[in-house]
Amino acid sequence: xxxxxxxYYSIATMxxxxxxxxxxxxxxxxxxxxxSIRGDTLCETNTYTKFYGRYRFKPISICKITIxxxxxxxxxxxxxxxxxxxxxxxxxRNNLHKLLPKELAxxxxxxxxxxxxxxxxxxxxxxxxxxxxxxxxxxxxxxxxAMETMITRRIHPQNSGGNDAYNNIIIxxxxxNELIEEPSVELVLKKIKGLKFDKKSLKRLNKLRKFNGNxxxxxx
Numbered sequence: 487x488x489x490x491x492x493x494y495y496s497i498a499t500m501x502x503x504x505x506x507x508x509x510x511x512x513x514x515x516x517x518x519x520x521x522s523i524r525g526d527t528l529c530e531t532n533t534y535t536k537f538y539g540r541y542r543f544k545p546i547s548i549c550k551i552t553i554x555x556x557x558x559x560x561x562x563x564x565x566x567x568x569x570x571x572x573x574x575x576x577x578x579r580n581n582l583h584k585l586l587p588k589e590l591a592x593x594x595x596x597x598x599x600x601x602x603x604x605x606x607x608x609x610x611x612x613x614x615x616x617x618x619x620x621x622x623x624x625x626x627x628x629x630x631x632a633m634e635t636m637i638t639r640r641i642h643p644q645n646s647g648g649n650d651a652y653n654n655i656i657i658x659x660x661x662x663n664e665l666i667e668e669p670s671v672e673l674v675l676k677k678i679k680g681l682k683f684d685k686k687s688l689k690r691l692n693k694l695r696k697f698n699g700n701x702x703x704x705x706x
Contacts, residue, residue, distance in 0.1 A: 488554040489537065497564040502557070509557035516546065516553075524548050590622050596633050609650040613638045616655045625656040626665075626690050627682060635660040642697050666694045671701050678705070 495501050517524070528534075528545040529552045543555040594614060601610040616638070624631050637658050642648030658666070661681070668674050683691075683705070692702045 488556055489533075491556075492554075492559040496559055496562045499561060501559055501561050505559055506557040509555065512556065513546075520546075520548055528552055590618070593622055593633060594618065602638065606650050609638075609655065612650060612652040612655040613657075615652050617657050620657050623657075624659040624662055626658055626662040626687050626694075628687070629659065629682070631657060631659050637663040639663065639666075641694065646697065648697075662691070665691055665703075666698055666700070669700050671703060674703055675705070678703070 492501075492505070495505070498504070525547045526545055527547055529547050529550045530539075531552075534552060534554070538555060538558050541555060541558040543558060546553045594617065597614055597617060602613070605613075617636075622630055637660050639656060639658060640648040640650070641654050641656055648654055661677075665674050665677060668677075688703060688705060695702060
């Protein structure tokens, strides 16, 4: 909740001063009401380190959970949102395409001229949207996908209730698509050796293999 407030109000000019005052007043009450259950040992988590690691507030921990310091926030300049550029409407996507690099724009023209005929209009429309959303990169490897090796697939297959909605359509490279479809774990491990695979790539591959009914891959 505190992190959410800080993110929401961080574009307010005096956010640091105002939340600092609230932090000062609220801290007294918090200390008085939690005497018997609180400690001053920092129970650090990845989230705490990421957002508050650079601050030096005295920690307040309850049940081995350190409370986020309310005053630990800085003003950030609000960015102008271009409401006419959106991936969720036809007009918005057309405007978004105009902002893309020339290489991506050319690829989109190719996708438009070469729809997958056996798929629905919604599928082909979201195929373009997913390509734009992924900036022409493979969902698994994050590498640029060539048109001749681009595969459009559903995260949840149709035989398990998957639809053609935007959040179910992804772009992957042909090589990575084979890793999703391949039932043999041994063959997948052999193919992975020649590819750039980090923890995030493996996590996404396993997610898709699981939905496709295949065994998960473990790399030591």
